[in-house]
Amino acid sequence: MSWTDERVETLKKMWTEGQSASQIAKELGGVTRNAVIGKVHRLGLSNRGPGADKPEAEAEAAPEPAAATAAPEPAEAEEGPSTQSASPPATNRRAIIPAGQPLPPQPSANEISPEALASVREVEKNAKKISLMELTERTCKWPVGDPATTNFWFCGLPVQSGKPYCEAHVGVAFQPMSSRRDRKR
DNA sequence: CCCTGATTCGC
DNA sequence: GCGAATCAGG
Numbered sequence: 001m002s003w004t005d006e007r008v009e010t011l012k013k014m015w016t017e018g019q020s021a022s023q024i025a026k027e028l029g030g031v032t033r034n035a036v037i038g039k040v041h042r043l044g045l046s047n048r049g050p051g052a053d054k055p056e057a058e059a060e061a062a063p064e065p066a067a068a069t070a071a072p073e074p075a076e077a078e079e080g081p082s083t084q085s086a087s088p089p090a091t092n093r094r095a096i097i098p099a100g101q102p103l104p105p106q107p108s109a110n111e112i113s114p115e116a117l118a119s120v121r122e123v124e125k126n127a128k129k130i131s132l133m134e135l136t137e138r139t140c141k142w143p144v145g146d147p148a149t150t151n152f153w154f155c156g157l158p159v160q161s162g163k164p165y166c167e168a169h170v171g172v173a174f175q176p177m178s179s180r181r182d183r184k185r
Numbered sequence: 186c187c188c189t190g191a192t193t194c195g196c
Numbered sequence: 197g198c199g200a201a202t203c204a205g206g
Binding site: 020021037038040041137138158159161 | 186187188189190191192
Binding site: 002003031032034035036037038039042161 | 197198199200201202206
């Protein structure tokens, strides 16, 4: 595969859209993400944000010709403490879990946002349905089903990173409480 | 381990 | 110019 005009355009478009190199590579096909990244660099658009081109960028200092009075530092707003506690779907199950540590919450009765719920349903269909012993540091530890049943398994999908769950389950586990708005029912 | 982009360097 | 290998980070 070579970089035809079309392919390059797709590349540019997607890259500008913020697509990841791997996604672009997948889309184009026949190339790896490395190829994409390499091309991106060669095209000189390694930087995605600035649609503006800044040919001249030299020397530090003197970035501000204007009299920047005071407050040159907007300072980081930083994430507010925003009590976005994970609010684990409270599990009433006695400590049934084996050598559990932080222990996964039960998805059960809780007001979960429809979107997140939908995601979970999705995921559960593709879940690897691994057993307890198969749980590793990087498998989603979201439990599904009743532990007392044979119909019990763990999601097992790749975890987000750090988190104990896969993306979808992280979504339902760590809800910003803003979405917990009590929707009438 | 999964993923990101960044760089290098033989081709 | 190309992109695999590698590097550096999350």
